[in-house]
Amino acid sequence: MSRPEDILPPDLFYNDLESRKYTTSSRIQKIQSSMTHRALSLLSLTSPSLILDIGCGSGLSGEILSQTPDQGTPGGPHIWMGFDISSSMLGVALEKEVEGDLFLADAGQGVPFRAGTFDAAISISAIQWLCNAETSEESPVGRLSRFFGGLYASLRRGGRAVCQFYPKNDEQKKMVSQAAVKAGFGAGLLEDDPGTKNAKTYLVLTVGGGEVDGDITGVVRGMDGVDVMDGRRKGQQRKRGEEVKGSRGWILKKKEQMEKKGRVVKATSKYTGRKRRIQF
């Protein structure tokens, strides 16, 4: 399937025609709504909160945020603010009279809110656009780091963010999650239907402090059918093939290196690398 990111920048790709197609397609509506509900379940909000919607587009996800608990939104109705780079998309949102406040802004330029503003942030199918830079002045890494840096500052302590995105490949997945970790988030990827064409990737971000239960492993605790794969390095683990300095293995390695360089090296015996006895 072709990726719109490879065709044009988002503000040009989503023109009036494309925005209308996107918003009125019942297939896209269904997918977006199910992903929004999934993201909300990961946020696990219990009371009406202030939510930021990054790349809100025509407000497909925002509409769900403004619904009441009876209509299926836990903790609702939430108050949300959203920004998007495509003015046509925002135009469609204005026509639909969505309840949230809208901005025309580029997520890659940062998040213009003061520190500790939001309880949570949500982003549906948007941040893969940040992996493309349109001019030579900017780079995907720079855009991602500005975005996550701004997002981290604007969330309150103990806040959460869930960003669903379509990574092009594993490299992009890594780039996005590393940028989030660098900004200070506890980051983890949740994949629904992995390995299929319908795979959905959610980046679950947590801000330390407050009442949240650790990182993503805390978020998914108690959820059915979730396998946790922890790729983090443990504290004491050494890299393979690395010896403790001063050990016999290390000495033998050094001797071998020196020998290869052509130096004269004493022959190795059973006494190599042993400590001398005290009485010597």
Add this chain to the structure above:
Amino acid sequence: MKLLTLNFLTCAIKTCKTSPASFPLHPRDAELEIIESEINLPFLRNILPRLMWEEIRVIASELGLPSLPTTPPTREDLVEGASQAQATEQAEGEAVAEVEEVPSQTAKDLHRILLETGIKEGKLVCGNCAHEYKVMEGVANFLLPGHLV
């Protein structure tokens, strides 16, 4: 754009991030509108500690709205006293098992100014760099030219 949002927005320009004058953004030539919505008491209670009350007062006076009290309301101010609520219920003769929280006048005013009043057209001006952000149909334009990012 709601006044609530204005209480959280700062200037997007990088060099303004460190300056305290970049918050709040000052409305200019603003055309206001009122969009009625249902009062959301739990949300008001949630958001109250995060509001910068001094800045709300400044913006309200800049927009020519009636002046607000100098002290920010507390969470207790948002609901009518429990005894009063019970009294009204008894007076109405309703057999309601659980006591519904009745929003007080303070809460209604707060809801009016934060969530129902909004800027429709106009500009937002940063106090530090004097950059103007246009607001059209309630949507503010925060796109920056490349050299300001």
